[in-house]
Amino acid sequence: MHQLIQACRSCGARELEAILSLGETPLADALVEAARLEEPEPFYPLEIAFCASCSLVQLLQTVSAETLFTQDYPYYSSFSDALVEHARLNAERLIDAERLGEHSLVVELASNDGYLLRHFAKQGVPVLGIDPAEGPARAAQEAGIPTLRAFFDRDLAACLVAEGKRADVVLANNVLAHVPDLNGFVAGIGLLLEPHGVAVIEAPYVRDLIDRCEFDTIYHEHHCYFSVTALRELFARHGLVLSRVEHYPVHGGSLRLFVRREGEPDETVRGYLADEAEHGLVAAGYYRDFAARVAGVKEGLLALLAALKAEGARIAAYGAAAKGATLLNYVGVGTETIDYVVDRNVHKQGRYMPGVRLPIADPARLLSDRPDYVLLLAWNFADEILAQQDAYRRAGGRFIVPVPEPKVLR
Ligand code: JHZ
Numbered sequence: 431m432h433q434l435i436q437a438c439r440s441c442g443a444r445e446l447e448a449i450l451s452l453g454e455t456p457l458a459d460a461l462v463e464a465a466r467l468e469e470p471e472p473f474y475p476l477e478i479a480f481c482a483s484c485s486l487v488q489l490l491q492t493v494s495a496e497t498l499f500t501q502d503y504p505y506y507s508s509f510s511d512a513l514v515e516h517a518r519l520n521a522e523r524l525i526d527a528e529r530l531g532e533h534s535l536v537v538e539l540a541s542n543d544g545y546l547l548r549h550f551a552k553q554g555v556p557v558l559g560i561d562p563a564e565g566p567a568r569a570a571q572e573a574g575i576p577t578l579r580a581f582f583d584r585d586l587a588a589c590l591v592a593e594g595k596r597a598d599v600v601l602a603n604n605v606l607a608h609v610p611d612l613n614g615f616v617a618g619i620g621l622l623l624e625p626h627g628v629a630v631i632e633a634p635y636v637r638d639l640i641d642r643c644e645f646d647t648i649y650h651e652h653h654c655y656f657s658v659t660a661l662r663e664l665f666a667r668h669g670l671v672l673s674r675v676e677h678y679p680v681h682g683g684s685l686r687l688f689v690r691r692e693g694e695p696d697e698t699v700r701g702y703l704a705d706e707a708e709h710g711l712v713a714a715g716y717y718r719d720f721a722a723r724v725a726g727v728k729e730g731l732l733a734l735l736a737a738l739k740a741e742g743a744r745i746a747a748y749g750a751a752a753k754g755a756t757l758l759n760y761v762g763v764g765t766e767t768i769d770y771v772v773d774r775n776v777h778k779q780g781r782y783m784p785g786v787r788l789p790i791a792d793p794a795r796l797l798s799d800r801p802d803y804v805l806l807l808a809w810n811f812a813d814e815i816l817a818q819q820d821a822y823r824r825a826g827g828r829f830i831v832p833v834p835e836p837k838v839l840r
Contacts, residue, residue, distance in 0.1 A: 432474045432493045432650075439612050439654060440664050443483035448490065449717040450645065450724060451477040455759040456784035457493065458649035458752035461504050463781055471784060474650055476756070484663045485712045487636050487655035489648075492610050495562070495581055498651050499608070503563035505752070507545040509775045512814045514545050516680055517603075520630070521549030524599055528628060530555045537590075537597040537622060539582040539615075540605035544570030547601075551575060558595070560586070565777060583611060587618035596624045603632040604681065607652040612664065620668045620691065629670075629689040633661075637711060638683025643834040645724040646757040646807075647682060657711045658685065658702035665689050675702050682810045728761045731836040735767050738803055746801040747771040748815055748829070749808025750778040750790045757807060757832060759785040768805065772796055796822045803838070805830045 437444050454473040462471065477490045507513055524530065536550045541559025543566045550557050551574065559577035561567045570577040580586055582605075590596075600619050609615040619629050636655040639647055648655070662672045674688035675698045710716040738745060747754065750773035758764065764786035771783055772793040779790050796804060796819060804819075806812060806829050816829065816839070823829070829839045 431472065431497065432491050434491055435488070438481040438484060438486060439488050439610075440486045440660060441481065441484035441667075443481055445483070446479040446481055446488070446490070447714045447717075448477060448479045449487065449714075450648070450721045451475070452645065452648060452724075452756065452760045455649070455756060457498060458651060458755035458784065459498075459504055460784045461502075461750065461778055461781035461790070462784060462787060467782065467787065473785070476648060476650065476760075478648060478655065480714050480717050481660075482714055484660050485657050485706075486660040486664075487657075487717065489650065489653050491650070492653065493650045495608075495610055499562050499581075503565060504750075504775065504777045504781070505542070505563075506566055506569065506775055506777060507542045508569075509773075510811055510814060512811060513680065516678065517546040518549045520686075521546060521553075524630065525550065525553055525555060528599055530598060532556065534598040535595060536599045536601065537595075538601040538603075539619075540602065540608070541570060541575065541577060542566045544573045544575035544577065546603065547575045548573060581609075582615065582618055583609075584614045584618040584621065587621040591621055595622075596627070597622050598624050598627050600627065600629040601631075602629065604634075604684075606631055606633045607654045607656065610653055612654060613667065616664055616668045616670065619689070620670050623691055625691055627691065628673075629687075631687040631689060632678070632680070632684050633687070634681050635677065635683045635685045636660075637706070637709070640717060640720055642682065643720075643723050643727055644682045644753075645720075645727070646753040646760070646833065649752050649756045651752060656685065657706050658699065659706050659712050661685075661687060662695070662699065662703065671695060672699055674698050680810070727833060727835060731761050731763070731832055734830065734836045734838070735763060735805075739767060743802040744769060745803045745805060745830075746796065746799070747788065747805040747807050748793070748796075748819075749773055749806065749811070750775070750781075750783060751808045753810075754807030755784050755786075758783060758788070761832075763805075764788065769801060770795070771807065772804075793819070796827060797825065800825060800827060802826075803828050803830055805832065807832070809833060
């Protein structure tokens, strides 16, 4: 079911330096059905390490992709307005910059419920989504987005090319970290791209993870935590050029990478590489105090919650996010402290957070039930959620943000 890696997931070097262990946690998106509450669930070691050879931060254990992503995968991208807007702007800019039209093809890897491709389809650009998760893939198909239910890899890319399908644009948002066979995936992108094509890839940035102590974004789905240094080497190994890098605040800080079969890196790539070297991301020392800082957040959060409980406060949580599962299970906060979690995703409501088994309810419950505090597990959508929960806040409800350090919002 899970395997300890023997070598770097990217460059194959054998020396990996452990950075942080979060103990054993359940799979972050394996929400528990009410009927299965009596059954035990599997826990897996959650530990990251640094490769001194190519700078890649990565999980030391691999849980199989079939276990992680197929049946019952509850993540649907469309439940965040901010994310859908981010997707729309990305699509419109690409349609313009790459002069996409009815003769083009845009292929998205991990296309989820079609939240991104639909913006291309709306403008008459042919699209193909690829996603192994049954529910989200079905939702995309129902919305008119052609979607292949499969894991993308080198073999699938070769099949598509053999059928005459080559992509002008390959999109891959929040999936590069998810693939156990990183090199096969990137080689597949190289195969699928037209010679003039561009792959536009988004992935959370390891520098934001470390600097802002976003340890809860570590879970079994995320095999890798990328720096530009590690990415440049990964793409180069497959004859691909990392030609441009942009940074966006989504998911706690993400890189948008433009990868091409030809050309040269622009000044943004050179800037990131120089900056990462200067700030030490290319050496293990940068990561060495991370474990102590993470332990500090745990201690601080436990102390804060205990003080609030001692005052008799009732506490709920917002966001049945994967990162919420890591946070609750690592910190060790469950039903003794938190009454329930709310989430707008209807596929999550009625189920339970893995491990800690907190029930998931509709966000409307906050206003009707009026808990004193809400632990914001989906802190990456703080602006959107706080605005949406204005009535609850005006009625006296307070939000607690757990990272980079636990804080009650005034
Ligand atoms: P969210 C996701 O992780 C998914 P998760 C994935 N694992 C990944 O790689 C990373 O992003 C990068 C809900 N919500 O997206 C929706 C509301 O209820 O931060 C989600 O369930 N109301 C592929 O799962 C959750 O919160 C709202 O207004 O850690 C947010 O989960 C909004 C905005 C969201 O990430």
